[in-house]
Amino acid sequence: MGYDYKKCTEEIFEFSKCVQGTGVFAIGESVMEKKIYCIEYGKGAKKLFLNGAHHGLEYITAAFLMRFLRELASAYGDGTDFFGYDVKRLLEGVKLFVVPMVNPDGVDIAQNGLDITNRYHRRLISMVGIHSFNRVWQANANGVDINHNYDARWSVIEKNPSPTKYSGPYSESEPETKAICEFVRAEDFDMLMAFHSQGGEIYYDFDGMAQEADRRAAERMSRESGYPVRQTVGTAAFGGCKDWFIKEFGRSGFTVEMGHGKNPLPEEQLDKIFEENARIILSAMTTLCNQV
Numbered sequence: 001m002g003y004d005y006k007k008c009t010e011e012i013f014e015f016s017k018c019v020q021g022t023g024v025f026a027i028g029e030s031v032m033e034k035k036i037y038c039i040e041y042g043k044g045a046k047k048l049f050l051n052g053a054h055h056g057l058e059y060i061t062a063a064f065l066m067r068f069l070r071e072l073a074s075a076y077g078d079g080t081d082f083f084g085y086d087v088k089r090l091l092e093g094v095k096l097f098v099v100p101m102v103n104p105d106g107v108d109i110a111q112n113g114l115d116i117t118n119r120y121h122r123r124l125i126s127m128v129g130i131h132s133f134n135r136v137w138q139a140n141a142n143g144v145d146i147n148h149n150y151d152a153r154w155s156v157i158e159k160n161p162s163p164t165k166y167s168g169p170y171s172e173s174e175p176e177t178k179a180i181c182e183f184v185r186a187e188d189f190d191m192l193m194a195f196h197s198q199g200g201e202i203y204y205d206f207d208g209m210a211q212e213a214d215r216r217a218a219e220r221m222s223r224e225s226g227y228p229v230r231q232t233v234g235t236a237a238f239g240g241c242k243d244w245f246i247k248e249f250g251r252s253g254f255t256v257e258m259g260h261g262k263n264p265l266p267e268e269q270l271d272k273i274f275e276e277n278a279r280i281i282l283s284a285m286t287t288l289c290n291q292v
């Protein structure tokens with residue numbers, strides 16, 4: 001069994017049961033009416049929003065975020081450092097909001113396909129013209145690529161619903177995108193980080209709007225992880241979550257492409273790439289703590 005919605009949800013509730021000072025709530029529902037959960041952890045005034053699995057095949061990012069929370073909480077509980085970072089200081093300066101799985105339908109479709117009895121099965125076949133969805137599916141259950149559905153120079157790449165890169169009939173048309181946008185508008189985050197796979201890269205800009213401080217923060221993450229800092233070009237350059245956050249709020253937004261290989265990355269790779277990605281978040285938390 002892979003890391004699907006059920007597994008992720010179990011881990012979310014297990015975490016909130018075992019760790020003091022956490023909260024769990026739903027920020028909205030997917031097309032197929034799965035709740036999109038958020039975990040709140042930390043006591044600080046600075047608010048950092050972490051999210052994963054915008055794309056179906058990238059569920060390793062959800063598994064990573066849950067493991068990061070567990071190991072962070074366990075270091076805090078034991079009073080030990082975490083890869084050399086002072087966890088107590090970080091959690092006193094920063095509050096984390098973590099949505100590990102933005103696209104639960106996409107993750108489940110990518111792993112298990114859709115049963116013929118599922119009412120979305122026929123609909124997706126007629127929309128996208130393929131019969132087998134697992135191993136290719138990045139979109140939500142409407143065939144919309146959520147990470148091209150944000151209002152940041154939104155434009156059409158694919159003309160029709162597709163396993164990947166269809167940006168939808170209009171920006172923020174999808175319930176998953178809407179849930180994230182409404183949540184972000186309400187919470188007024190200081191920083192946003194979206195985790196994707198793969199490539200081993202860090203992105204920090206949208207349309208030249210990022211500040212010099214954001215570039216420096218990205219350079220620090222790069223030194224911690226060995227991932228180079230990149231500028232987006234081509235179809236990856238618009239309509240994404242961090243693009244919208246930078247454009248809309250003028251604050252720091254980052255995309256991290258974790259790991260190397262072909263999606264879906266094997267879950268065993270998480271052992272290898274856990275530290276480099278944990279260090280990226282710890283570096284981001286440090287940046288926030290050091291802001292006045």
Ligand SMILES: [Zn+2]
Nearest residue numbers: 055058196197
């Ligand atoms: Zn992605």
